[in-house]
Amino acid sequence: MGPVELATLSFGQRFKITPIQLITTVSGLVNDGKLMKPQVVLKEEDTNTGSQKNIGSEEVRQIVSSETSKELRDMLRSVVATGTGRNAEVNGFNVGGKSGTSEPDYSDKSAEYIASFMGVAPTTDPEYAVLVVIRAPKGKSRQGGQVAAPVVSQILKDIFTNTKLVTNTEKTEANANEIKTKDFVGKTVKEVNDIVKAEGINLVLNSKNPDSKVTKQLPRAGTIIDKSGKIYLNTDDSESIKQVEVPDLKKKTREEVINILNSKGLNVSFDGTEGVVMIQDPVPGQIVDTGNVVKVTIKKELAEGH
Structure with a gap:
């Protein structure tokens, strides 16, 4: 590895990970730093007896402190509120996220741009993580914040519509001011x-x-x-x-x-x-x-x- 490759590693280039690895890592970073084992099965059911068994979540390890996790959630929120992720915004909810734009390896003639956006919500107490990856995006922009963020916004809107999450203005207690x-x-x-x-x-x-x-x-x-x-x-x-x-x-x-x-x-x-x-x-x-x-x-x- 040369000095250029080492430098570009610092902002994410040259890493090769799967979408499930990415969403699992980000979920751990915003989950008070607790990395959880990903799972696709919610429960098991015995077809003979009809009895059901819930599959519990499994904590792998603590990857950052809860304080660092809070700072990261604030940073992700600022990306959507005032930065390049504005297209992921959902009115009334604290959505955080980060865009990704993968440049092709020009030594590979078949390589194409990949636009992505990772969204989490609500950033005050995350319950949902959404990763949208678009390969070889068509149109004027290849940027994740322009191409993939609007898709994340729509997915989260659909989620919020079908759940009972309160909006970011619905606090339960008032202070002296x-x-x-x-x-x-x-x-x-x-x-x-x-x-x-x-x-x-x-x-x-x-x-x-x-x-x-x-x-x-x-x-x-x-x-x-x-x-x-x-x-x-x-x-x-x-x-x-x-x-x-x-x-x-x-x-x-x-x-x-x-x-x-x-x-x-x-x-x-x-x-x-x-x-x-x-x-x-x-x-x-x-x-x-x-x-x-x-x-x-x-x-x-x-x-x-x-």
Whole structure:
């Protein structure tokens, strides 16, 4: 092996592994560092008696620490939220991933480009890993983020549709700087106003007819938002809730985020307390209804030279 080959090994070239080896390794890296033995059989059934036996999972070894695994999940999330993997995004869920573009070995005349994308979700507590590999992609792009990532997105959408995974804004407990939204749908304007007076909730309600009923609210009931936010209500006699473009919050402080989103009519849910925005969801430029929640991850920036 020459010096060039040794150098290219550092970013993944010249490795020859199977798809199952790749997805198994990545799954271990995001699974708190626990590498599990891959299996394709869920359970065994005795055709004579009908009895069933579940095939349990088997841990092979710890390949990284749980702390390192958390950092890797954040990195994978940033690839999809703000990087080359945006095409793998699924609105409302924390999808992470990494693109792959294999260049052919030019000494092999039959070799072709391979575009791939490895997706995991949700990055807060991974349950699914999807690997899409496309050999000899046709079209203008050969990049995994352009060719394979959209396929991963669609597969994950289908999975989320058929499971009960909650979206990334559905936290269960509010801290001192947050509130959990109440359910106003079905209530009259008069009932809503009585609640507002009693509890001091920030609402945007366009109708003044006391008998009008709330037909839609954003954020929906039970959503955790920063206490600086507002709940937007639509009634049966008012116009539909307006849509806005999600701004770019990268490198913004907590206070800047609150001011920017308040001016746009959007709410925020923070992950982290100090630093600047590293990850946001939905991504900048996406069109959403007023009142929707933008989830941001705040971290301290590393000092230069580290």
